[in-house]
Amino acid sequence: xxxxxxxxVCVVTGAARSIGLGIAERYAxxxxxxxMIDISSExxxxxxxxxxxxxxxxxxxLNITDRDAVFACFEQIVKDLGPVYALVNNAGIVDQRxxxxxxxxxxxxxxxxxxxxxxxxxxxxxxxxxxxxxGRIINFSSKSGKTGSALMAHYSAxxxxxxxxxxxxxxxxxxxxxxxxxxxxxxxxxxxxWNSVSAGYTDNLGLSREEVIKTFTAxxxxxxxxxxxxxxxxxxxxTASGEYCTGQxxxxxxxxxxx
Ligand SMILES: NC(=O)c1ccc[n+]([C@@H]2O[C@H](COP(=O)([O-])OP(=O)(O)OC[C@H]3O[C@@H](n4cnc5c(N)ncnc54)[C@H](O)[C@@H]3O)[C@@H](O)[C@H]2O)c1
Numbered sequence: 481x482x483x484x485x486x487x488x489v490c491v492v493t494g495a496a497r498s499i500g501l502g503i504a505e506r507y508a509x510x511x512x513x514x515x516m517i518d519i520s521s522e523x524x525x526x527x528x529x530x531x532x533x534x535x536x537x538x539x540x541x542l543n544i545t546d547r548d549a550v551f552a553c554f555e556q557i558v559k560d561l562g563p564v565y566a567l568v569n570n571a572g573i574v575d576q577r578x579x580x581x582x583x584x585x586x587x588x589x590x591x592x593x594x595x596x597x598x599x600x601x602x603x604x605x606x607x608x609x610x611x612x613x614x615g616r617i618i619n620f621s622s623k624s625g626k627t628g629s630a631l632m633a634h635y636s637a638x639x640x641x642x643x644x645x646x647x648x649x650x651x652x653x654x655x656x657x658x659x660x661x662x663x664x665x666x667x668x669x670x671x672x673x674w675n676s677v678s679a680g681y682t683d684n685l686g687l688s689r690e691e692v693i694k695t696f697t698a699x700x701x702x703x704x705x706x707x708x709x710x711x712x713x714x715x716x717x718x719t720a721s722g723e724y725c726t727g728q729x730x731x732x733x734x735x736x737x738x739x
Contacts, residue, residue, distance in 0.1 A: 488513070511536075569598040659723075662728070
């Protein structure tokens with residue numbers, strides 16, 4: 481059973497482009513009031529476009545690593561749209577280099593955005609979700625958070641931490657009927673992360689872009705990369721349904737990751 485999202489406040493981080501934008505568009509199509517957060521000012525233009533097309537969306541420019549700013553932003557969202565029903569912690573960054581070269585600054589940056597930012601947004605959202613006695617938090621991990629990826633040790637560590645964080649929150653928030661799950665996409669076509677990762681493989685492995693795509697597609701049982709809509713469908717399922725589902729880390733990898 482899918483419940484209606486009409487009028488429900490759904491917050492998406494990293495919503496200026498790629499997967500986050502796709503999720504915001506689906507939520508708006510389903511009638512939700514969508515708060516779109518991003519560090520990039522492009523998020524405001526995308527929210528305006530969605531509103532002009534008949535949806536309810538508002539853009540918020542925010543760096544999710546700044547805890548005070550996160551709390552202030554969520555207070556504003558509640559004032560503008562109402563209490564938060566769903567939070568999608570999609571904003572994330574990737575970096576690729578041999579692990580022996582990773583500096584303290586580079587690993588701190590991975591943790592600050594992928595882990596700390598996810599935790600801060602969840603803290604701020606839960607304040608309002610508890611009152612609803614119903615809510616959803618969907619955190620973005622990765623296939624790399626389960627089976628780590630070579631040349632992305634710091635990203636893999638951060639995304640593994642997101643899964644452990646999801647487990648802890650699922651235990652802690654079940655009493656408020658807040659379900660907390662994570663999403664583990666495989667290589668997702670037409671996204672910022674894949675653009676950066678494929679360029680990294682080209683540099684680090686000395687392969688052409690076509691060879692990189694061929695090599696990675698060959699490892700996927702369903703023989704294609706993930707599409708943004710594949711991910712959006714699961715996020716929608718976990719938001720509008722998934723009543724008995726918490727603490728899970730769902731793979732959307734065409735079978736590349738099975739655990
Ligand atoms: N694309 C993939 O192949 C893939 C695979 C597995 C997991 N993921 C995860 O999915 C999520 C989305 O990936 P994508 O490829 O769509 O990303 P993307 O790079 O295309 O978009 C990420 C968005 O997050 C925003 N952002 C970055 N740092 C921020 C900050 N500090 N505060 C607020 N916003 C910030 C960026 O401005 C950008 O708009 C990420 O968490 C990523 O790790 C992606």
